Amino acid sequence: MLVVEREEEAGGVPRHCAHTGFGVRDLRRVLSGPRYARRIVDLTERAGVEVSTRTMVTGWASPRVAEITGPAGVERVGATAVVLATGARERPRAARLVPGDRPAGVLTTGELQQLVHVRRGAAEAIGRRAVVVGAEHVSYSALLTLRRAGVRPIGMITSLERHQTVGLFALAAATALRVPLWTGTSLSAIRGRGRVSQVELAEVSSGRTRTIDADTVVFSGDWIPDHELARAGGLKIDPGTRGPAADLLGRTSGAGIFAAGNLVHPVEPADVVACRAARVGLAVADWLRAGTDPVPARLRVVATDGLLWVFPNLVAPGAADHGPFAIRSREHRHGATVVVEQGGQVVARHRLRRAVPNRTQEIPGTWVGALDPQAGAVLLRIEG
Amino acid sequence: MYDVAIIGAGVVGCALARHLARFRLHCALVERANDVGTGTSKANTAILHTGFDTEPGTLESALVRRGHQLLGMHAHRAGIALERVGALLVAWTPPQADELDSIVDKARRNRCRGARRVAEDELYRREPHLGPGALGAVEIPDESIICPWSTTIAFALEAVGAGVDLRLGTTVTGVRPGGDHWELLTGTEVIRARWVVNAAGLAGDLVDRWFGHGDFSITPRKGQLIVFDKLARPLLHSILLPVPTPRSKGVLVAPTVYGNLLLGPTAEDQDDRTDVATTGDGLASLLAAAQRILPAVAAEEVTATYAGLRAATEHRDYQISVHPEQRYACIGGIRSTGLSSSMAIAEHVTEQLGAAGLSLEDRDEEPAVPRVPPLGESRPRPYQQPELVAADPAYGHILCFCERVSEGEIRDALAGPLPARDLGGIRRRTRATNGRCQAFYCGASVAALLRGEVGS
Numbered sequence: 001m002l003v004v005e006r007e008e009e010a011g012g013v014p015r016h017c018a019h020t021g022f023g024v025r026d027l028r029r030v031l032s033g034p035r036y037a038r039r040i041v042d043l044t045e046r047a048g049v050e051v052s053t054r055t056m057v058t059g060w061a062s063p064r065v066a067e068i069t070g071p072a073g074v075e076r077v078g079a080t081a082v083v084l085a086t087g088a089r090e091r092p093r094a095a096r097l098v099p100g101d102r103p104a105g106v107l108t109t110g111e112l113q114q115l116v117h118v119r120r121g122a123a124e125a126i127g128r129r130a131v132v133v134g135a136e137h138v139s140y141s142a143l144l145t146l147r148r149a150g151v152r153p154i155g156m157i158t159s160l161e162r163h164q165t166v167g168l169f170a171l172a173a174a175t176a177l178r179v180p181l182w183t184g185t186s187l188s189a190i191r192g193r194g195r196v197s198q199v200e201l202a203e204v205s206s207g208r209t210r211t212i213d214a215d216t217v218v219f220s221g222d223w224i225p226d227h228e229l230a231r232a233g234g235l236k237i238d239p240g241t242r243g244p245a246a247d248l249l250g251r252t253s254g255a256g257i258f259a260a261g262n263l264v265h266p267v268e269p270a271d272v273v274a275c276r277a278a279r280v281g282l283a284v285a286d287w288l289r290a291g292t293d294p295v296p297a298r299l300r301v302v303a304t305d306g307l308l309w310v311f312p313n314l315v316a317p318g319a320a321d322h323g324p325f326a327i328r329s330r331e332h333r334h335g336a337t338v339v340v341e342q343g344g345q346v347v348a349r350h351r352l353r354r355a356v357p358n359r360t361q362e363i364p365g366t367w368v369g370a371l372d373p374q375a376g377a378v379l380l381r382i383e384g
Numbered sequence: 385m386y387d388v389a390i391i392g393a394g395v396v397g398c399a400l401a402r403h404l405a406r407f408r409l410h411c412a413l414v415e416r417a418n419d420v421g422t423g424t425s426k427a428n429t430a431i432l433h434t435g436f437d438t439e440p441g442t443l444e445s446a447l448v449r450r451g452h453q454l455l456g457m458h459a460h461r462a463g464i465a466l467e468r469v470g471a472l473l474v475a476w477t478p479p480q481a482d483e484l485d486s487i488v489d490k491a492r493r494n495r496c497r498g499a500r501r502v503a504e505d506e507l508y509r510r511e512p513h514l515g516p517g518a519l520g521a522v523e524i525p526d527e528s529i530i531c532p533w534s535t536t537i538a539f540a541l542e543a544v545g546a547g548v549d550l551r552l553g554t555t556v557t558g559v560r561p562g563g564d565h566w567e568l569l570t571g572t573e574v575i576r577a578r579w580v581v582n583a584a585g586l587a588g589d590l591v592d593r594w595f596g597h598g599d600f601s602i603t604p605r606k607g608q609l610i611v612f613d614k615l616a617r618p619l620l621h622s623i624l625l626p627v628p629t630p631r632s633k634g635v636l637v638a639p640t641v642y643g644n645l646l647l648g649p650t651a652e653d654q655d656d657r658t659d660v661a662t663t664g665d666g667l668a669s670l671l672a673a674a675q676r677i678l679p680a681v682a683a684e685e686v687t688a689t690y691a692g693l694r695a696a697t698e699h700r701d702y703q704i705s706v707h708p709e710q711r712y713a714c715i716g717g718i719r720s721t722g723l724s725s726s727m728a729i730a731e732h733v734t735e736q737l738g739a740a741g742l743s744l745e746d747r748d749e750e751p752a753v754p755r756v757p758p759l760g761e762s763r764p765r766p767y768q769q770p771e772l773v774a775a776d777p778a779y780g781h782i783l784c785f786c787e788r789v790s791e792g793e794i795r796d797a798l799a800g801p802l803p804a805r806d807l808g809g810i811r812r813r814t815r816a817t818n819g820r821c822q823a824f825y826c827g828a829s830v831a832a833l834l835r836g837e838v839g840s
Contacts, residue, residue, distance in 0.1 A: 006785055007825075056782045058767060067768075069788075071777035074770040092822035094611075094688045097671075099662040102690065104807070107827060114828035125831060188664065224685070226821075228786075231615055 001049045002077065004068060006056035010044075011037025012087060014270050016113040019144055025271035026278075034117070036270065060233050064256055081284050084230055084244065084252075084259045085277070088223040088266035090138070093190070096219065100200070103192035109142040109220045116149045127216035131199050132156045132179075133187050134220035135163035135170075136358040138267075142220045143173055153177065154214060157185040159204050162332055164358040190217060221358060223266035233257065240302070240309030240328075241265060247314040248323055248365075250280030251295050258284055265311040265326055268360060299342075299371060305381040306330050307338075308357070315378065317371035324362040329355035329382055336384045338363050343375035355382060386412045386549070388742070389568055389577030391556050391591055393417075394425040395532065395726045396715055397583035398539035403730035405546035408745040412575060413540070413548050414568065416555035418805045419812070421536030423585050425723065426812060427660065427692030429609065429649060430640055432456065432466065432528040433724040436491035436499060437473075437628055442701040443732075445494055448721050451728035455535070456528070458727060462538040463755035464531055465641035465762030471527035471623040472502060472511065474518050476676070480627040481519040487627070488522050498525040513619045513680045527623055531641050532723050533812035534756040537802060539726070541754040544801050546747075551575070559594045566711070579711045579742055581733065586657045586695050588703075588716035595712050600703045602717065604657050604693040607649025608666040610674075613820050614643040614761075616684040624677055635673040637681065642760025642787075642815060645681055647674050649692070660691045687820045694720045704733065708740035757793060759815050766790050783833070784826040786819020794833050807834060 009015060014022055017033030024030060027039065045051055055070030065078040090108040105127050107115075115125055130151050132142050135158035146153045156163075156173070161183055163170045173179045188202035188209055195215055202209045225243035236253040238245040243264040250258040260280040261273045268276075296316045303310040308328040315322065327338060333355040340348040340363075348367035355361055371378065388404055390397045393415035401413040417423070432455055435448030459466035475481040484501060491499035502521040508514060544550050559580065560567040568575040584591045589602045617639060626634035638646050650666045667689060674682045697703055697717035702725075706713040713733055718725070738744040758765050766772045766779035767788045773780035778792035797804045797813035804810040807817065807830070816830050817823040823830070 006782060008829075054781050056767075056785060056788075058782075058788055069767040069773065069780050069782060071773070071780045073780060074768065074773050089821050089824045091685075092824060094822055095686050095820075097667050097686060097689065099664045099667055099689070101661045108822070108824045110824040111827035115831070119828040119832045189661075191661070193658075228615065228820075 002079075003044065003049055003051045004055050004057050004066070005051060005053045008054060010041045010051050010053055012270075013110070016117040017141060018113075018117045018148065019141060022270055026274040027271070033270075040274070057229060060229070063233065063254060080256060081287050082257045083250070083280065083284060084257065084263055085261040086226040086229060086263050088225045088243075088262040090219060091222040091224050093217070093219055095224075096222065098187050098190060100190035101192050103190070103194055103196045105192070105196035105216045106190060107216075107218060109138050109145070109218060112142060112218055113145050116145050126151050127196070128152060129154050129214045130216035130218055131187070131212070131214045132218045132220055134158060134222065135160070135165065135181060135183075136221035137165050137169070139220040140165055140169040140173055142218050143177055143179055146218070147177065151216060153179045154212070155180045155182055157182045157187060157201060159184065159186045160332065160357055164356050187217070223262070225263045225266050227263065230259065230263070235259075238309070238313040240307070240313065241311055245300070245313050247298055247312045247316065248279065249283035250277075251283065251314070255295065256287060258287075265309075265360070268326070297373060299373070300377040301325070302377050302379050303327065304379050306333070307380055307382050310380050315368055315371070317373045318369060320369050322365035322368035325365050325380075326360045326362055327380065327382075328360060329357055331355070331357060333382065333384065336382050339381050339383055340367055341379045341381070342371055342377070345375075347371065347378070385565060386410050386575070386577035388412070388579045388581060388737075389414055389566070389575055390581045390583055391568070392583035392585055392587075393420040393540060393550065393552070394423050394583065394585050394722070395421060395536045395539065396585075396718060396722050396729055397581075398536050398543060399726035399730040400581060400583060400715075400733060401543035401548045402539040402546075403727070403734050405543045405548050406747055406751055408747055409742075411543075411548045412551055412577060413543060414551045414554050414556055414570075414575060416553070418553050419809045420540040420550070420552075420802070421533060421812070422808070424692045424694065425536050426533055427609075427690050428532055428607070428720065428723060429636065429638065429646060430529055430532050431623065431638065431724070432530040433721055434494075434496050434524055434526045435721070435724070436494050436496040436524045436527070437487065438494060438721075439700065440490065440493040443704060444702045444721060444725070447702065447725040447728040447732060449494060449728075450731070451725035452526070454727035454731070455530070455724065459530065459535075461753050462534075462542075463758065463763070464534045464538055465759055466528055466530045467639070467641055467762070468526060468528045469622050469639055471524040471625050472507065473522040473524065473625040473627065474507070474514070474677075475520055475627055476517060478519065483627055484520060484522050491522070491524060496524060496526065499523065511621060511624070513678055514624070515676050515679050529623065529639055529641050530723070531759055531762070534759060535723060535726070537813065538754070538756045541756070541802055542751060545754055546751045550802070556591070579713070579737065581737075582712070582714040582716065585718075586693055588695060588714065589697070592714050592716060595707070595710060595714070597707075597714065599705070600697040600699055600717050602657070602695050602697055603653050604655070605696040605719075606652045606654055606660070606691050606693055607720070608662050608670065608691040609646060609648030609689065610667065610670050610686055611640070611688040611690075612645040612647065612681055613685040613687050616645045616681050617643050619678060619680050620645055635670065635677070637674065637678050640760070641762045642818075644687060645684075647681070653696070657693070660693060662689050662691050666691075685820060688818065688822070702729075704729065706733070706736040706740050711741070713737055713740075757796065757813070760787065766793060783829050784814070784816035784819060786821050786825070787815040789814045789816040791833070794830065798833065807831070810834060
C-alpha cells in the first residue's frame with residue numbers, strides 16, 4: 001500500500017486550518033486542523049502504510065500504472081487498485097473572470113492559510129485591509145486567518161442573498177469580528193499597480209458599482225475538484241461535481257480505479273469525508289480480493305434544474321439499503337422538495353425544510369431499490 | 385563611454401544587443417524595469433508569424449519573413465520552445481470566403497511556403513471541434529507558436545555573456561548632446577554613448593522627440609487574452625485565425641508551447657501607456673468569439689487572463705529610421721509582430737548603423753549560445769528525467785504542481801547571470817504559479833524560495 005502525497009507533509013488542507021472542530025464524526029474528538037491531520041497520518045503509518053511525501057503522480061503510463069516523480073527519483077508504479085483522493089481547490093480570480101489590473105495581494109484561502117500557518121513570516125504579503133469574496137464555511141475560516149495575521153477584514157461579499165454558513169459563524173463575524181457582509185454583491189474589478197489598491201463592487205440586481213479601498217482580496221470557496229489525474233486517466237467526469245463520476249463505494253468508470261473525498265463531492269468537512277472514505281476502503285479491499293468481478297452496470301444520477309450536483313452520481317439499481325445522497329442547491333430555498341425521476345416517472349420525493357447553496361443536504365437513497373436498470377438515467381431536481 | 389546604448393530591453397532591444405555583441409563594440413542595454421521583456425514582449429499571442437498577411441513591399445513584410453526564418457533556426461540552438469503547428473485562416477461568412485483566394489495570393493507574394501485553400505470537409509477533419517458554419521480556410525503551414533519569455537531572456541543572456549552591459553532598473557529621462565557622443569540622463573547618473581538606438585516600445589515616440597523627431601505618435605492598442613486550462617489542449621491542433629481587418633489581425637484561438645489554449649486578442653485604443661487591465665466587456669467579447677470558433681473550449685476552466693499593449697502608430701509600416709548625422713537610430717511602431725521580426729530588425733538596423741558609420745569589426749571568438757531551460761510541455765522537463773533527479777534531488781521535488789516546476793528549477797531561476805528578482809521573473813523563467821490553481825497550492829512555498837528560505 002502506498003500513499004503518494006505531493007505536499008511537504010501528508011494530511012491535506014486541515015494541516016493549515018488553524019481552528020478547531022475537526023475529528024468529531026470519525027475520531028470522536030475535537031481537534032484543531034493541524035492536530036487532526038497529524039493524528040490521521042499517524043494512524044495510517046501505524047497501520048503499515050507507506051506514505052511518500054514530496055512525491056507526485058504526474059501522469060499515467062497506462063491504466064493503473066502511475067508516473068511518479070519525487071526527490072528519490074522518477075519511476076513508474078503499477079497497482080491492482082488505485083484510489084484518487086486529490087481533493088478540491090478554490091477557483092482563483094482568473095477562473096472567475098474578474099477583470100482589472102493584476103497586482104500582488106490577490107489570493108485564495110488556501111494560499112492565505114499556508115502563508116500564515118505553514119510558511120510563517122510572510123505577513124507583508126498579506127497587506128492590511130482585506131476583502132473576502134464568498135460567504136461559505138471556508139470564507140469564515142479566511143476571516144479568522146486574516147485576523148490571526150493582523151489584517152483587518154473590511155468586508156465579505158457574496159453574490160447570493162444570504163451567507164451560506166451556520167448562523168453562529170455569521171453572527172460571530174458580524175458582532176465579535178465586526179466584518180460587514182455585503183450580500184447580492186459581486187466583485188466587478190480589481191485595481192492597483194504593484195499591489196491591490198481598490199476593489200470595485202457591483203450590486204447584482206442593479207449593476208450599480210462602488211469602489212472601496214483595499215490592499216488584499218481573498219477569493220474563498222467556489223470549489224472545483226482537482227481532477228487532472230482523473231481526466232488524464234480517461235475517467236468519466238460528472239458535469240455537476242466536476243469530479244470523476246463515482247458510486248457510493250467510490251468506484252469510477254475505470255476498472256480498479258476508485259475515487260474518494262472532496263475530489264468527488266466538493267467540499268465536505270474532513271470528518272464527513274473520512275467516514276465516507278472508510279466505506280471506499282472496504283470496497284477497495286473487496287476488489288483486491290476478487291478483482292476479476294466486473295463492476296455491475298450502473299445508472300447515472302444527474303442533477304438538473306435548481307441542483308448543482310448530487311453524489312453519488314453512479315448507482316447500481318436494485319441495492320436494497322443504499323445510503324443517502326448528498327445534494328447541492330443552486331439557491332436559498334425554504335420548504336423545497338427534491339424530486340427523483342427515472343424514465344419520466346417520479347420515483348421519490350423528499351421534502352427539505354430549506355436548501356442552502358454551498359452546503360450539503362442529504363436525501364435518503366431507499367428509492368435505489370425501485371430503479372429499473374433499463375429505464376435510463378435518474379434525474380434529480382428541486383422544486384418549491 | 386559606450387559605443388552603443390540601446391534604450392529598452394524588450395525582445396527587439398535584446399535581439400539588437402545580441403546582434404551587436406558579435407562585433408567589437410562596447411554596448412549598454414538600458415531598461416527601466418527590473419527585468420528584460422516586461423512590456424509588450426511578455427504579453428502577446430506568442431506566435432512566430434510567417435508574415436503571410438503583411439503588405440508586400442513594406443519593411444514589416446520583409447522583416448517578419450526574415451525574422452521568422454532566423455528565429456526558427458535560432459530557437460533550436462537556444463532551447464527556446466517552438467512548435468510549427470501551422471495556421472488555418474477560417475472564413476465564417478460568404479464575404480470572408482470570397483477573400484480567401486486573395487489571402488492565398490498575398491501569402492504567395494510574401495513568399496509564404498505552402499499557402500493553400502482548404503475545403504470545408506478537410507477543415508473539419510483536421511479540426512473536429514471547430515464551431516459549425518465554417519466555409520473553408522487558408523492553410524499557412526509554417527505559422528508557429530513560440531515562448532516569448534524565453535526568447536527575450538535567451539537574447540539577453542547571449543548579449544550579457546558576450547559583454548553587453550545590461551542596466552536594469554535604469555530609466556532614461558532625457559538626453560543631452562555631448563559633442564561626439566550622447567549623454568543619457570537617468571536621474572542618478574549619466575550614461576555616455578557614441579550611438580543611441582531607441583527600442584523603447586510604447587515610449588518610442590517620446591524618446592524619438594528627445595532627438596528632435598516627430599515622425600510618428602504611438603497610440604497604445606490593448607489586446608486582452610484568455611488562457612484556457614491545459615486540459616483543453618486536445619481540442620485544437622493548429623492556430624485558428626480569422627480573416628483580418630485593417631485594424632487588427634482579429635481574434636484567434638491557438639495552442640501555446642506551454643500546453644494551454646490561448647484566445648484573443650481584443651483591439652482597443654487607449655491613451656494610457658501602462659494600463660494593462662482587462663475589462664468585463666473585453667473578456668465577454670472573447671468568450672462570445674470562442675463560442676463561435678471553438679465552442680467546446682468555453683466549457684473549460686480559464687487559467688489566466690492578461691493584456692498587452694501594441695505600439696500602434698498612425699502609419700501602417702514599421703517606423704525604423706537611422707539618422708547618421710545624429711548617430712541615432714529609432715525602432716518604432718512595431719505593433720504586433722515584434723517577436724517574429726526581432727532578429728531581422730536587429731540584422732537590418734545593424735546593417736544600417738554600419739552604413740551610417742558605426743564601425744562593425746567582427747570579434748574573433750564565436751559567441752556562446754546559452755540555452756534557456758524548457759518550459760511547460762515543449763520539451764522534457766526535469767520532473768521527467770531520472771538521471772537529472774538522481775544527480776540532484778531538488779529537481780524531483782515538485783513545488784508548483786500544476787506546471788510540474790521543481791525546487792531545482794526555481795532555484796536556478798533565482799541564480800545565474802540574469803536571475804529573477806520577483807515573482808514575475810520566476811514566472812517567466814519557470815511558469816511556477818502560472819498554472820490552473822494560480823498559487824492555491826504553491827504560492828506560499830514559491831514566495832518562501834523567493835525570500836531566500838532555502839530547502840523547504
